[in-house]
Amino acid sequence: MGSGQGHVMRDGREEYLLVRACGQLCALPLEHVEETMRPQPVRALGEAPSFVCGVAVIRGAPVPVVDVASVLAHGRAGTKTSAAPDGEAEATTRFVTVRTGGRHVALAVDEVVDVRRIPSEALADLPPLIGHGRADAVEAIGMLDADLLVVLRASRLVPDAVWAAIGTGRGDPRARAGEDPDG
DSSP states (O other), rough: OGGGGSSSSEETTEEEEEETTTEEEEEEGGGGEEEEEEOOOOOOTTOOOEEEEEEETTEEEEEEEEEEEHHHSOOOTSSEEOOTTTTTTEEEEEEEEEETEEEEEEESSSSSEEEOOOOOOOOEOOTTTTTTSSSEEEEEEEEEEEEEEEEEEOOGGGGGHHHHHHHHTTTTTHHTTOOOOOO
C-alpha cells in the first residue's frame, strides 16, 4: 500500500491518531494532526456540502469544520448528534484540527481514542467497489484488534469551493457578523 510514503514511521510502523465517528474507528496520520479540542461555535457556510458543518474561528482564523460521520455516509449530515450503530445517541465531543497543505481543517468526531503505531502491511488500499460516502476521502482500510479501521485522507475532505468561500470572507464568521476579518 502506498500510504507509508511521507508518514511518520517508527519501528517500521506509521503513527496515527485514532478517533471514532458514529461508532466507526478512523485513523489520521499523526504528522497532519495539529491539536484536539472541545468543539467551538460553528456558523453555517452558504452552499457547502452536507458533510461540511460550517466554519469555526480557531486560533483567530476561519477553519472549515467537517463532520467525519457524514463523510463516511453514516447519515449525520452535519448535525451535532447521531445514532450509533447500537442505537445509542452520540454527540460530537471533540474537534481534531489537521493540516492539509498550508490550510487547516477541524474534524468533528465523537471520541479521540489513542495514538497508535500501525504496520503499513495491516492496511490495504480501498477496494474499487467500495463507494459509500466520499471514497476519495478514504486512503486505506484495515483491521485494528476487532475493529474495522478507516484511514482518512485529510487533503481530500474539503472541496475547493468551500476553500474559495472562506478565502473571500463569505465563510468567515467574523465577516458575517459585520466585523473586519483582518482585524
